[in-house]
Amino acid sequence: MVTFVKNKSLIMEAILEPWPWYVCGPLIAATMFLLLYFGKEFGMSSNLRTMCSMAGAGRKVKFFDFDWKAQRWNLTVVIGAVIGGFIAVHFLSNPVDIDLNPTTVASLEAFGWDNVGKSLVPPEIYSGDALGSIKGIAILLIGGFLVGFGTRYAGGCTSGHAISGISNLQIPSFIAVIGFFIGGLIMTHFLIPLIFG
């Protein structure tokens, strides 16, 4: 009994810590499997198109003129994802810093950033202070715009192409992921230093 309680608390401790990649990767594959088993597919970005359609975009643009109600299952996944984020932060996490590579941290400190890795997202981009300037708002708005435009143009995002598409050995998904990296590398190595440096 004592060992059982001890093991149980050890498991709880492990859950409260960040989970290693070899736990998370298979759990993401499990998410994909569950959605396939439920007769659907794993792809988060199509929700953006559904929301445009819900808002009435189909009256003006044919691309949004479809039966969005058939996508309610995926919107339900979105609501779940919000709840999951809340649960993970409030009930399943000890406050710990993100274990970033010191070189990564140093490169951000060179921009004058503080408290690197002490929260999920950098206060320099996401805090109320950061939103006090037009530049701060523009960064988030443009970042979102590029994600939304690019993902629909490419026909999928990280879940639809990198996970679902490559799992199904789709060449187009490999090409899309190469694109993700071309864009991400240019942004990280050339543009981010210009924007924040």
Added chain:
Amino acid sequence: MKYLKFLLVGIFFGIVMVKSEAVSWYRIYEMFRFEAFHMYGIIGSAVVLGIIIVAYIKKNHMKSIEGKEILFNPKDRSWPRYILGGTIFGFGWALAGACPGPMYVLFGTGVYSILIVIGGALLGTYVYGLLRDKLPH
């Protein structure tokens, strides 16, 4: 009730996204600088297991919960849309540090300014719909 299973999958996904730190801007930045294995390990192990799962489903003609055979839609065979769209997506992913799943998860964690990113993403999706016929696919 029909939707409960999707709500639960969403909750599960949201928890995994936070606990893996895949929702962290810092982790995406670190990934694109090739300074940690973490994100590559997550995506790589998900894909390896995913390939096995999809092959297993196809080989065994596995049926869904509704009793229909699970089928996969092949992606359109072309390349301009994937390389161009993918590159544009990559710019946004690295800048905002969030892709279309983690956006919603971050809202749940209390990062309310992510609503601006979501708003931008909706606008981007809408503009794509407007320009669709003029873009190379």
